[in-house]
Amino acid sequence: MKEKILAKEKLTSFLDELLKTYRVVAPVSSGNYSLYRTLEHGDDICLDYLRPMKSAKEIFFPQNEPLFYFNKRTNKVVEPPEGEKSTVLFGVTPCDLAGIAAQDRILSSGTFKDSYYVRRRSQSILIGIACPIPGETCFCNVFDIDRFASDITDLFFIPLKDLYLIRVNTEQGEKLVENLREAKEADLREAERLAAQPAEFKEAIMPLALEELSHLLTEEFESPIWDDIARKCIGCAACTFVCPTCHCFDITDEMRRDIGLRSRTWDGCMFPMFTLHASGHNPRTNATQRIRQRILHKFAYFKDNQGIISCTGCGRCVEVCPVNVDIRQILKYLSETLKEATKK
Amino acid sequence: MMDYQTEIRRKSAELLKNKEVAMVIGYGAASLPNRTTPIFIAKPEEADKLVFNQFCTNNLSVYLLRLKEIGRLAIVAKPCDVRTIVCLIQEKQIERQQVHIISFACPGVKDSDGKLPYVCANCLVTKPPIYDTLIGDGRDVKQAEDFVDNVKEFFSRLPQERWEMFKAEIAKCIRCYACRNACPMCYCKECFVERALPRWIGEGAELTDTMIFHIVRAIHVAGRCGECGACVRACPMGVNLAPIAKKIQEDMLNLFQHQAGLDPEAPAALSMFELDDYNDFIK
Amino acid sequence: MAFLCNWCSYAGADLAGIGRYQYPPNVRVIRVPCSGRVDPLHILKALQNGADGVLVSGCHPGDCHYLEGNYFARRKFAVLKNMLEFIGLEEGRVQFSWVSAAEGERFSQVIKEVTESIKRLGPAKKLVKSLDIPNEILSEICGEAKA
DSSP, X not given: OOOEEEEGGGHHXXXXXXXXXXXXXXXXXXXXXXXXXXXXXXXXXXXXSSSOSSOTHHHHSOSEEEEEEEETTTTEEEOOOOOOOOEXXXXXXXXXXXXXXXXXHHHSSSSOOOHHHHHHXXXXXXEEEOOOSOOTTOOGGGGTOOTTOXXXXXXXXXXXXXXXXXXXXXXXXXXXXXXXXXXXXXXXXXXXXXXXXXXXXXXXXXXXXXXXXXXXXXXXXXXXXXXXXXXXXXXXXXXXXXXXXXXXXXXXXXXXXXXXXXXXXXOOTTSGGGGOXXXXXXXXXXXXXXXXXXXXXXXXXXXXXXXXXXXXXXXXXHHXXXXXXXXXXXXXXXXXXXXXXXXX | OXXXXXXXXXXXXXXXXXXXXXXXXXXXXXXXXXXXXXXXXXXXXXXXXXXXXXXXXXXXXXXXXHHGGXXXXXXXXXXXXXXXXXXXXXXXXXXXXXXXXXXXOOOOOOOTTSOOOHHHHTOSOSSOSSOSEEXXXXXXXXXXXXXXXXXXXXXTSOHHHHHHHHHHHHTTOOOOOHHHHHOTTOOOSSOGGGOOTTOOSOSSOOHHHHHHHHHHXXXXXTTTOOOXXXXXXXXXXXXXXXXXXXXXXXXXXXXXXXXXXXXXXSOOGGGOOOTTOOOTTBO | OEEEETTTHHHHHHHHHHTTOOOOTXXXXXXXXXXXXXXXXXXXXXXXXXXXXXEEEEOOTTOOXXXXXXXXXXXXXXXXXXXXXXXXXXXXXXXXXXOOTTOHHHHHHHHHHHHXXXXXXXXXXXXXXXXXXXXXXXXXXXXXXXX
């Protein structure tokens, strides 16, 4: 489908036009960072920050999701209403798009799909945005994430000097930009030049390829290196909640006399109670076990089960961790230590 | 400040070599600019990893309880951190002789944005109440700098405005519990938020639940808070917890003439009483 | 909601009943062993579940059945009350009193005053948690299930 262009100064009116038909979610300023929020007007949008503080996962996988309402006495169960307006999710960064792709594997693929996630996901139109300059903590290059294109978006905006080049990937996306001008050769060349520019990532690529790392991680399950890594972690869920791929949840009921609500809420494997059994047994009682689980899950088990690594290199966890637990350093340290171990 | 670093490294190496301590908890170089990170030194030759600069912001006493089983610990602690250590000793979580406190007269630290934190600008104790090793000459050093007093601003508003401000701050909270986990005084094996029978507050980020979490946590640290600012600093969403934390500690001082962690002999404000305590508010 | 300590305030309420002292029926009493048992969480939970006001009442200082419970309570309540007013909750939603077992008439008086002041404040809205059940679903849920 033909590429289109949109002058940067026309962005807000483009969004205002979308707002007539759709609910539009885009990065909005909130204090000294931005968050993905529903727009009231096109000019609410804020693209000043590298990426929103929280990932896009909360649009399809909200922190509080009502599952159903029930009457304990009569056993009546009612599901939440469907049919919201369709949602246009605009300005999703490549790392967050990769996060959505990872969440899709768990929640909307295979035999058992999560109907709540599927409903939100199928009712939305994804518009990605390119990321020309990586941030201080970014390491998406390790996962070969394309910062200038995406195959799960309907549209993909690439910011050039005064305008956006829009790659059109689906018919659904095409409908939204049918009135925009087609891109010229010069615009396409400029976008290619931009994408070809070398980008500076602060931490170097890891010495061991991710393939080998996943394989070796599980072999070193009993290694004392996990104690070293876990020692400074304080066990909060800051990393978990800002992560685009983390998807652990809990289900709780809340009652008002006979009427109740069952909800799904975000949970984190970093909390001690996460694995507490009803019997009182807890397979992961200390921080070492929990950190090991987090890293193995993201870089080994998920790779084995789903074929991709459950990390997009967005760097939010590095940014928000109160004690500077840096996954880039950990991966480097692990691959070097494991390399030594395999040599022996 | 550079002298402090050399001295801290020297002392740590000495303590480890003489086997006076099994581990030194201190600050090391972080992977990000304008930050330091907690490090744990067990061998004297590793002492050079310790750094000391204006970005030594973390309250390291949060690690004392889980590491005390290793043996005697040395800890690099700012005076506000020492306050929390004193509170931990008072609450019998750790014994005085189990910890070797390396402290100093503190001119205040800098957050990663380069600004002086609220707690430093309003610091009550620039010299450590107790210590084993004093780095520097212990004389008061204070740098007056630009900071935003967002607490006084809060205090000066009318109740309805305060409610709106409080609601707006709490709305940012994602219930990650970084504030609770960064706080050395929050060491309960089961926090009230985790209790399911009865369930005091729900999971997820419902607003009234989150408000209650913050109000009750502030009350749980009443008279025990060392005003180190670890909670505010840990928050990934920038929730400003300083006003409610400060209000509680001010009440401790105004109503009960007590400040946490300054006097190892003085019991915590809420674990004692006087016969003539403030009573006017009771019918 | 009124949290009344078993030995003094609850007995005082009982005496009010025996003495036929009238007081408004808006109060729901919860008996606790001592005013010191009352946790800020109890009070906040009551507010969150829709109580327009909370009263906590115990023995007069010096008269506590457990000797010191109400002294500790006094400090805790001062902290909680100041905190709630600080964040902007209306002054008077949460109140405290010392009522002894012999003060039947006084108990009815306290309840009258507290009820009046809370009525003046109007229904509580600030800390109230709603399950946010959409109206049409609520009516469906509350209807009878088909056999």
